[in-house]
Structure formats: structure tokens, C-alpha cells
Amino acid sequence: MYNQTEILKDTSELGADGELVINMGPQHPATHGVLHLVVTLNGETIKKIEPHLGYIHRSIEKMCESLTYRQFIYVTSRMDYLSSHINNLGCALLVEKGMAIEVPDRAKYVRVILSELTRIASHELWLGAMAMDLGAFTPFFYAFREREMITDIMEDTCGARLTMNYIVPGGLMYDIHPDFQKKVKAFITQFKSKVTEYEDLVTNNVIFQSRTKGVGILTAEDAISYGCTGPVARASGVSCDIRKLYPYEVYDKVEFDEVLETAGDSFARYIVRVKEMNQSIRIIEQLIDNIPEGDFVGKTKNVLKLPKGEFYTRVETARGEFGVFVVSEGGTTPHRIKFRSPGFSNLSALNHIAAGSKIGDLMASMGTLDLVIPDIDR
Amino acid sequence: MFSLEGITTSVQDWLFMKFNPTMALAMECVIVILLAISLFAILGLVLVLMERKVAAHIQIRLGPNRVGPGGMFQTVADTLKLIMKEGLVPDMADKFLFNLAPFVVMMVGMLLLAPIAFAKNFQIWDINIGVLYISSVSSLSVIGILMAGWASNNKYSLLGAMRSGAQIVSYELSAGFAVLTIVVLTGSLQISEIVKAQENGWWIFKGHIPAIIAFVLYIIAVTAETNRAPFDLAEAESELTAGFHTEYSGMRFALFFLAEYINIFIVCAIGATLFFGGWMPLHIGNWAAFNHIMDYIPSSVWFMGKTFFLIFLIMWFRWTFPRLRVDQLLNLEWKYLLPISLFNLLLVAIIAILGWHF
Numbered sequence: 001m002y003n004q005t006e007i008l009k010d011t012s013e014l015g016a017d018g019e020l021v022i023n024m025g026p027q028h029p030a031t032h033g034v035l036h037l038v039v040t041l042n043g044e045t046i047k048k049i050e051p052h053l054g055y056i057h058r059s060i061e062k063m064c065e066s067l068t069y070r071q072f073i074y075v076t077s078r079m080d081y082l083s084s085h086i087n088n089l090g091c092a093l094l095v096e097k098g099m100a101i102e103v104p105d106r107a108k109y110v111r112v113i114l115s116e117l118t119r120i121a122s123h124e125l126w127l128g129a130m131a132m133d134l135g136a137f138t139p140f141f142y143a144f145r146e147r148e149m150i151t152d153i154m155e156d157t158c159g160a161r162l163t164m165n166y167i168v169p170g171g172l173m174y175d176i177h178p179d180f181q182k183k184v185k186a187f188i189t190q191f192k193s194k195v196t197e198y199e200d201l202v203t204n205n206v207i208f209q210s211r212t213k214g215v216g217i218l219t220a221e222d223a224i225s226y227g228c229t230g231p232v233a234r235a236s237g238v239s240c241d242i243r244k245l246y247p248y249e250v251y252d253k254v255e256f257d258e259v260l261e262t263a264g265d266s267f268a269r270y271i272v273r274v275k276e277m278n279q280s281i282r283i284i285e286q287l288i289d290n291i292p293e294g295d296f297v298g299k300t301k302n303v304l305k306l307p308k309g310e311f312y313t314r315v316e317t318a319r320g321e322f323g324v325f326v327v328s329e330g331g332t333t334p335h336r337i338k339f340r341s342p343g344f345s346n347l348s349a350l351n352h353i354a355a356g357s358k359i360g361d362l363m364a365s366m367g368t369l370d371l372v373i374p375d376i377d378r
Numbered sequence: 379m380f381s382l383e384g385i386t387t388s389v390q391d392w393l394f395m396k397f398n399p400t401m402a403l404a405m406e407c408v409i410v411i412l413l414a415i416s417l418f419a420i421l422g423l424v425l426v427l428m429e430r431k432v433a434a435h436i437q438i439r440l441g442p443n444r445v446g447p448g449g450m451f452q453t454v455a456d457t458l459k460l461i462m463k464e465g466l467v468p469d470m471a472d473k474f475l476f477n478l479a480p481f482v483v484m485m486v487g488m489l490l491l492a493p494i495a496f497a498k499n500f501q502i503w504d505i506n507i508g509v510l511y512i513s514s515v516s517s518l519s520v521i522g523i524l525m526a527g528w529a530s531n532n533k534y535s536l537l538g539a540m541r542s543g544a545q546i547v548s549y550e551l552s553a554g555f556a557v558l559t560i561v562v563l564t565g566s567l568q569i570s571e572i573v574k575a576q577e578n579g580w581w582i583f584k585g586h587i588p589a590i591i592a593f594v595l596y597i598i599a600v601t602a603e604t605n606r607a608p609f610d611l612a613e614a615e616s617e618l619t620a621g622f623h624t625e626y627s628g629m630r631f632a633l634f635f636l637a638e639y640i641n642i643f644i645v646c647a648i649g650a651t652l653f654f655g656g657w658m659p660l661h662i663g664n665w666a667a668f669n670h671i672m673d674y675i676p677s678s679v680w681f682m683g684k685t686f687f688l689i690f691l692i693m694w695f696r697w698t699f700p701r702l703r704v705d706q707l708l709n710l711e712w713k714y715l716l717p718i719s720l721f722n723l724l725l726v727a728i729i730a731i732l733g734w735h736f
Contacts, residue, residue, distance in 0.1 A: 359617050
């Protein structure tokens with residue numbers, strides 16, 4: 001028979017005050033990927049969280065250095081796979097900026113519509129996954145019902161449901177599907193009629209509110225100092241929407257509100273994302289009927305060469321600011337490339353917001369950070 | 379009309395006619411054991427399928443629909459798979475306790491089956507302290523869970539088992555007080571007496587508001603006691619992978635899984651007995667014709683109908699609510715449910731003494 005020290009000694013380094021170290025991940029239902037959290041516990045209370053990264057590191061940045069400016073975009077779909085359109089867009093914008101390529105209006109409109117659809121799809125998946133982290137399975141299926149319509153639209157448009165690779169420097173790879181507008185409108189109608197179900201099932205649920213309100217509080221100062229962006233920072237009251245601050249494509253022509261909450265807790269992050277979905281719908285509604293006729297791709301040279309120098313563009317993905325930094329030596333491939341991924345900075349705040357709370361709170365905090373691990377590891 | 383009422387007496391008469399009393403008793407024992415085991419197997423199959431269908435309906439899906447008509451044999455296929463699987467025992471586990479734990483949990487379910495009245499005159503053991511027996515035996519299941527969590531030598535299992543311990547011990551109280559409410563009203567601990575007292579109306583109707591409060595408390599408490607969502611902290615899939623049965627596989631896991639459903643059935647059966655009159659048909663005042671029609675429905679159908687209604691209720695909870703946090707769970711019990719149930723018991727005592735109930 002075992003006594004306590006015998007049964008624990010081989011599997012953990014037992015701390016001074018009866019600390020228990022558990023490895024959450026890389027295979028764990030709540031880390032949604034291969035995130036590895038080394039969690040130091042005192043009973044149920046978390047003392048420290050240490051994220052260990054690298055399980056899905058594919059050295060995308062290094063890979064991009066040997067790919068041409070047309071090719072490297074495809075790799076970026078595999079980073080934040082839930083915002084692949086927006087990643088592609090960021091890279092295409094950089095090449096267009098560097099080479100001063102004119103993008104036709106039609107392409108710009110479609111790019112924005114697709115970006116917003118991607119944002120909704122990403123938030124839908126997050127909603128389901130986060131509810132599942134908190135132990136509610138049903139919202140997952142409701143969220144996927146709407147997400148499925150978006151992926152169907154994507155499939156029609158670019159032949160892929162996850163890694164789109166549809167946006168190329170200069171415009172789009174090919175024209176939109178003839179049914180595109182009809183299907184997007186059908187989606188908007190469906191979404192508007194069903195969004196109340198989320199309110200009934202999740203937002204107004206007493207247990208859900210008590211699990212998320214006041215949990216994982218991130219103040220505005222901390223959000224800035226950890227470099228948080230996107231819904232995480234906006235829930236703390238930090239205005240950081242790239243679409244508003246540095247408008248790209250046609251974001252300056254459409255009306256939408258930057259959703260800001262001040263509480264900074266998990267519930268605020270939840271509310272920000274739900275409201276953002278409605279804002280995205282608003283943007284799509286303004287654009288979908290006004291897609292101009294014309295070319296879908298601008299005139300570009302066959303071989304793209306960025307002039308010597310340093311280039312940076314940023315776009316707003318579903319998770320926050322996605323930046324692309326390229327150092328060019330004037331060749332056909334980037335000399336150095338660096339992606340600023342929103343997930344990495346958001347993850348860095350995890351220890352700060354979850355330490356001192358219970359294990360259950362960790363799920364609420366981590367769930368609302370909306371982590372996509374390939375985006376963090378690249 | 380088919381009914382289970384006559385079967386037991388005729389079987390007993392036949393056995394005692396053919397054999398000497400000791401032999402007849404032994405044969406009765408064998409019959410009861412066989413019946414109980416087959417009931418377990420059937421319940422496991424039916425309830426797992428039911429849960430999957432209910433979940434599918436709530437989650438706008440179809441659920442199992444490939445094996446057999448309407449997916450009826452899906453659970454059979456799953457059980458076969460579980461039997462064929464290797465039952466892995468972790469290297470550093472306490473082998474004896476690890477193997478024992480699923481059987482302890484299962485045994486508790488079996489013991490609880492004894493005093494339940496499935497139909498008129500269809501009861502294994504009409505013990506005169508029936509309700510007390512149920513309360514005391516049902517709290518044993520925590521031992522099996524603690525055993526499993528401890529012996530697995532897995533930190534997730536240990537955390538799950540500790541949560542389960544705190545949870546079951548706490549919620550025992552509320553469940554006990556809710557049951558006591560009916561005991562006070564009936565004045566007896568015997569299950570058959572409690573059922574008989576509801577001949578002219580079920581306690582949920584007769585007992586005024588306190589009985590309804592007691593019923594709500596009972597449902598909440600037993601949901602927690604059986605480790606079902608929103609109180610499934612012992613398993614807490616997204617937090618502790620699978621909680622106390624993380625390391626279990628194959629048939630040992632199947633036993634835990636089965637025990638969960640058996641426990642649900644038993645607590646719902648007890649709930650139906652206490653609050654909904656067990657096998658008593660629904661009678662309304664002096665509506666003689668209506669009452670007469672209700673009497674035609676066999677008592678076993680009444681009992682199963684009520685029990686499965688409560689089971690559906692508990693499944694409904696599971697697929698609608700998120701999980702509570704461990705401190706919220708304990709707060710709910712000690713700060714809200716327990717004071718309410720104490721006050722409720724007092725109220726019922728007053729009602730019973732003054733004879734305000736029907």
C-alpha cells in the first residue's frame with residue numbers, strides 16, 4: 001500500500017507548501033490544440049501557469065524566406081487557421097503596398113466581405129468551444145449551424161473551407177461565385193433570426209454568468225503592457241481596432257462601431273465577441289449589394305520583387321492585430337519576415353489573469369482569450 | 379390487462395408448493411439476482427441510447443441511427459467494443475483498489491435496487507426503514523469514487539475524486555432533508571407505506587408548496603449526487619480530462635459508465651416513489667370514470683413512466699447548463715439549499731402536525 005509521498009513522488013516535484021504540478025496539455029480537452037500549460041496548484045487554487053510552446057512550430061517565418069511573394073501567402077493560411085482570409089489579406093496588402101499595386105474596387109469589396117465572414121465564423125467556433133470549456137455542450141452545435149453556412153459560402157467561392165488561399169497580391173485568385181451575394185444574404189437572414197438563441201442559451205444563463213463575471217480580470221493598463229489586442233483588449237476598454245485606427249481596403253467607407261467594454265473580465269470578452277459578430281453583419285450588409293463590377297485582380301508583373309527596404313502592414317484578425325514585417329533586399333523572396341500574431345501576446349496575459357483563481361476559472365479565462373495554437377507557435 | 383402484480387405472488391406460491399421453504403427461498407434469491415442483473419443490462423442499454431437521443435434532439439442532430447432500426451443497437455455495439463478493449467492498469471497504480479473501485483460503485487447501485495417498488499406487489503425487499511436504507515447506502519458510492527481517484531495515481535483523477543467527495547457528502551444533506559419531508563408527511567420510512575399514502579393523490583399535489591420545494595431540492599441534490607452536469611465536477615471533462623475515471627478503460631470504465639446510469643435510474647425511481655406516488659395511477663378527486671380508466675394502465679407502466687420523465691428532466695439539465703465551479707457548487711449547497719431545506723422541513727412538520735395536507 002502507498003502513502004501520500006510514495007504515490008506522488010515519481011510524477012511530480014512536490015513543492016514546499018503541498019503544491020501540485022499538473023501538466024495541462026499538450027493533449028488536453030480544454031487547450032484546443034497542443035498548448036502545454038504547466039499549472040502549479042494548491043488544492044484547487046492556481047498558483048502559477050507556465051505556457052510551454054513549440055509543439056506545433058513549423059518555422060513558417062523561416063520557410064517564407066525561401067518562398068516568393070506570390071507563394072508565401074499560402075503558408076500564412078496555416079497560422080491562424082480560423083482567420084486564414086485575414087492572414088492572406090495582411091500579406092497581400094504588404095506586397096501591394098511595397099510594389100504600389102492598384103487593387104480593383106471589386107476585389108477590395110469582396111476581400112472585406114470575406115474578412116468579416118471569416119471573423120463571424122471564427123467567433124462562432126470560439127463561442128461553441130468556450131461554452132464547451134465551461135461544460136455546456138449544446139451551444140457548440142448551435143454555433144456550428146451558422147458557421148456551416150459560412151464555410152459553404154467559402155467552399156463555393158474559393159474551393160476550400162479552412163485554408164482559403166484566395167487572396168493574392170493584386171486582388172483575388174478568381175472571381176466570386178455567381179450565387180455569392182444570394183448565399184451571403186441568406187446567411188445574414190439566418191444569423192439574425194438565430195442569434196437570439198445564443199442569448200437564451202448562453203448569455204442569460206445564470207450559471208454561465210456566474211462562471212464568467214468577475215473572472216480573469218485584465219485591466220486596461222495590463223492589457224496594454226502585455227500587448228493584448230483584439231477583443232481581449234477591447235473588453236478592457238482599450239481602443240485598438242485596426243479597422244478603425246488604420247483603415248485598410250474599404251473599412252473607411254463603411255459604418256460600424258468599435259465594440260468596447262470596460263469590465264475586462266471573461267464576460268466582457270464574451271460580450272465583445274458577440275457584439276462584434278453583429279457589427280460584422282452590419283459591414284457585410286452595407287457592402288454586399290454594392291460590389292462594383294470590373295476586374296477582380298489588378299495588373300501585376302509576372303515576377304514580384306519588393307524594393308529594398310522594410311515594410312510593415314497590419315490587419316485586424318478575429319483575435320486582434322496581425323502584423324507582417326518584411327525586410328527586403330530587392331529580391332523575389334523576403335530577406336527576413338516576422339509575423340506579429342495576436343494569440344501570442346494574448347496568451348502572455350494568461351498567468352496574470354488566471355493565477356490565484358480556481359481550475360474552473362482557468363477554463364473561463366483561457367476560453368475567452370480565444371487561443372489558436374498554430375497562430376502562437378507558427 | 380398485463381400486470382406485474384400477480385406474477386410475484388404466483389411464483390412464490392408455486393415455489394413454496396413444489397419445494398421446501400429453504401429451497402424455495404434460495405431459488406427466489408437466484409431469480410431476484412438474475413432479474414436484477416438483467417435489469418441492469420437493459421437499463422444501461424436503454425438509458426445510454428435515451429441520453430444520446432435526447433442530447434441529439436436538444437443539439438439539433440439525429441443521434442445514433444446506423445446500427446439497427448433508429449440506432450437501437452448502437453449501445454450493444456459500444457458495449458461489445460468496451461468488452462473487447464484491453465483493460466489497462468497504470469504501472470504505478472494501486473492494483474487492488476484500482477480493480478475494486480468500479481465494483482464498489484456498481485455494488486452500491488445494486489444494493490439500492492432492493493427496496494424500490496417497481497409495481498404493485500413487485501418489490502424485492504420491503505424493509506421497514508426503506509428510506510433510511512436508501513439514504514445510507516447511496517452515500518457509499520463516494521467511497522468507490524475516492525478509491526478510483528486515489529488508486530489511479532493520476533493527478534487529474536485525484537482532483538476529481540476530491541471534488542466528488544466534497545460534493546456528494548454535501549449534497550447528501552439536502553437530498554436527505556428533501557426525503558425527510560415526505561417521511562414527515564407519511565409518518566413512515568417504509569416504501570410501500572409511502573406509496574400507499576398517495577392512493578388519493580400524489581405528495582407533490584397533496585403536500586402544498588413545501589412538497590414542491592422538497593421536490594426541486596431533491597432533483598438538484600440528486601443531480602449533484604450522481605455527478606451529472608451541471609454538477610459533473612468530478613468528471614469535468616474540459617478541466618480534468620475525465621476526472622476520477624481518467625485511467626480506466628475497457629470493461630472497468632464500462633462499469634463506471636453503467637453505474638452512472640443505474641444511479642440516475644435509482645434516484646429518479648425514488649423521486650417518483652416519494653413525490654409522484656410510485657406505481658399509483660393518477661387519480662383526480664371524484665372523477666370516477668377518469669380514475670377508472672387510469673386504473674386500467676398497469677402499475678409498472680405508471681412507475682416506469684414517472685421514472686423516465688424524471689430521467690428526461692435530469693438529461694435535459696445536462697445538455698442545457700454549463701458546469702458550476704467547485705466553490706460555487708459548495709456555496710449553493712451550504713448557503714442556499716441547506717437552509718432552505720431545513721426551513722422547509724420545519725414548515726412540513728407544522729403542516730403535518732396541524733393536518734393541513736389532504
